Amino acid sequence: MLGVTIGILPGLTATMGVALLVTLTYKMAPDQAILTLMCVYLGAIYGGSRTAILLNILGTPANAAATLDGYPLAQQGKAGLAMGPATTSSTLGTMVGIFFLAIIAPLLSEAALKFGSYEFFWLALFGVVISGQMTGSxxxxxxxxxGILGLLVAMVGMETLHAHQRFTFGIAALGGGVDLIPAMVGAFGLAEILSAMKRKVIGHVVPVNDRVVPTLREIFQYWRTIIRSGIIGTFIGIIPGVGEDVGSRSSYAAAKRASKHPEEFGKGSQEGLIAAETGDNAVVSAAMIPTLTPALPGSAAAAVLIAAMLIHGIRPGPMLMVENAPFLYQIVAMLLLATIANLIFGLSLTKLFIKVLAVPRERLMAVIYILCVVGSFAITQRMFDVYVMLIFGVVGFLLREMKYPMAPLVLGIVLGDLLDLNLRRGLALTRGDPTPFFTRPISAVICLIIVATILMSIPPVAGRVKGLFGRKGAEQPSSL
Amino acid sequence: MTAFVLVAPGLAVIYLSRTMPRLEARRIHPATIPGLVPLFLGIGLTCCGGLLLWRSWRIEALGGWQNLFDLLKTREALRIGVVLGLALIHTLVLVGLIPFWAAAMLFIFAFIMIFETWLSEGPAEPLKSFCWALTIAVVGGGGIYLVFERIFLVRLP
Incomplete structure (x- = not known):
């Protein structure tokens, strides 16, 4: 319920909610703590759809596509008809993701055991590059x-290969580097507060007069869309650092292309809303696949989850299936429980959640800032971390204003050490010879994907490639 | 302008990486020096800054500094400035000077009163705002103290 409430409140994102609540889980048992955080993550992504449908405002960035059809449906007096199927499709989307998590994660974990320094270096670079490519607005x-700025932040402090302190400028507190949680609380907490308080949002909550609980026919009439969107969401979730908003938008676009009534999309199409909500919730569970196996966060919130797992003594990565195999299936069960709770609360507590929408931002954001201070301080109990939160909040706000995405920055901070350590360790093993980075089969494949991704962001190259495949004019390439 | 802001730290990182100790005394391989990855990142940042500069010459950039400068001229800048000012007063001055719960209550009270009266976008109702601000300050500040420090045993600043 707390997660859904966080998602419903405009300006509070899933990442911010998870980052703030890590503090409350310190004294909990590891599985209980991760269950709490998973529920908040899943609940927040689902809860954002309420704001999108009833207020035409993003509860979380993941619900951008839901506003396109959810709000028009509510304006037509079908708010209940929008919220009901949005809830059931969220649940089904999560279940599709859970299904693939249970199947793919153990296989990927086994495959990751064969990875060496060379592969991990490329994987870390791949995470930052693909996240930058897909989230650059x-x-x-x-x-x-x-992504580069995030990686540079990760370079601050003592490096792990030779224990040399980099970029500390004589500041002792920087010796341990920049902690992820204060940085995330700043970039997603304080920056959100500044964005939310920038202007007063004038919105009108659409009343809910029709029934919310859908019939079985209403749930399954778009079963193809649900399966397709679930698979797309899962695929997006597996890609490190891309996140729910891309999953939602991609599922929506695919549903529009495949629909018999594409003209209804954007004007109150139930199919569009179902696609968007299935897609973003599938990403949540699928994001746990890279998070648990090679320890590459599938989304920004998953990056905080990695930090929380490490705080609680759980080490995600290839060794997870060797050291703590039941944990993977605990995560599967946690997600299942969380999505069932979402379904029950979502269909039964409509009026309560609508009241949450009426809370003025001025009254809420003041309390959120205090939580940001507490959340940053509590980990190492240093005021230095609170100052880090303040700096990241201001920088994060400025970057957002200039349309720089936050996900690659976060991924850079998380993956910086992995990238740095594995590049230099690989070079140490070969006494400076970089050949294995390009000749080992998996390394070569990931390297080629990275090169192709970067090349495809250059308009003339992308144009030529699309020309070769006869898709000229089909879609404008993203441009540098 | 963003390009220049990026190129400058990019060049600074390149310089700092090149001058970083190479730990010859410890006989480490030159390919594993601590400055290796920062050097690559500095080059990457400088190149990206250069590309951004080249791009802004060719096409008008979306967003960018113009958005930021436009923002500075508006009432929105004042709202942001007030949030930051209050945050800095709370964190740099009040925390440590008075107990955390008191600092939290003062911050919450001031925040709500300012945004619901002076910076209110609609008609202000000072008495109603005062009552709400006082209630939320006491419940919020006190609640955070009780929940974190007493129930979950988390040490507060």
Whole structure:
């Protein structure tokens, strides 16, 4: 319920909710703590759809596509008809993701055991590049820049190969590097507060006069869309650092292309809303696949989950299936429980959740800031971390204003150490010879994907490639 | 302008990476020096900044500094400035000077009163706002103290 409430409140995102609540889980048992955080993550992504449908405002960025058809449906007096199937499709989307998580994660974990320094270096680079490519709003270049900035932040402090302190400038507190949680609380908490308080949002909550609980026919009439969107969401979730908003938009676009009534999309199409909600919720569970196996976060919130797992002594990565195999299936069960709770609360507590929408931002954001201070301080109990939160909040706000995505920045901070350590360890093993980075089969494949991804963000190259495949004019390439 | 802001730290990172100790005394391989990855990142940042500069010459950039400068001229800038000002006063001055719960209550009260009266976008109702601000400050500030420090045993600043 807390997760759904966080999602419903405009300006509070899933990442922010998870980052703030890590503090409350310190004294909990590891499985209980991760269950709490997973429920908040899943609940927030689902809860955002309420705001999208009733207020035409994004509860979380993941619900951008849901506003396109959810709000028009509510305006037509079908708010209940929008919220009901949105809830059931969220549940079904999560279940599709859970299905693939249970099947793919153990296989991927086994495959990851064969990875060496060379592969991990490329995987870390792949995560930052693909995240930059897919989340850069107007140009992938901004995504790449955000990724490099994140990697540079990760370079601060003592490096793990030779224990040398880098970029500390004599500040002792920087010796341990920049902690992820204060950085995330700043970039997603304080930056959200600044964005939310920038202007007063004038919105009118559409009343709910029709029934919310859908019939079985209403749930399954778009079963093809649900399966397709679930699979697309899962695929997006597996790609490191891309996140729910891309999953939602991609599922929506695919549903529009495949629909018999594409003209209804954007004007109150139930199919469009179902596609968007299935897609973003499938990403949540699928994001746990890379998060648990090679320890590459599938989304920004998953990056916080990795930090929370490490705090609680759980080490995600290839060794997880060797050291703590039941944990993977615990996550599967946690997601299942969380999505069932979402379904029950979503269909039964409509009026309560609508009241949450009426809470003025001025009254809420003041309390959220205090939680940001507590959340940053509590991990190491240093005021330095609170100052880090403040700096990241201001920088994060400025970057957002200039349309720089946050996900690659976060991924850079998380993956910086992995990238740095494995590049230099690989070079140490070969006494400076970089050949294995390009000749080992998996390394070569990931390297080629990275090169292709970067090349495809260059308009003339992308145009030529599309020309070769006879798709000229089909779609404008994303441009540098 | 963003391009220049990016190129400058990019060049600074390249310089700092090149001058970073190479730990010869510890006989480490030159390919594993601590400055290796920061050097690549500095080059990457400088190149991206250069590309951004080239791009802004060719096509008008969406967003960018113009958006930021436009924002500075508006009432929105004042709202952001007030949030930051209050945050800095709370964190740099009040925390440590008075107990955390008191600092939290003061911050919440001031925040709500300012945004519901002085910076209110609609008609202000000072008495109603005062009552709400006082209630939320006491419940919020006190609640956070009780929940974190007493129930979940998390140490507060």
């Amino acid at each position: 107007d140009t992938p270049l901004k995504g790449y820049i955000a």
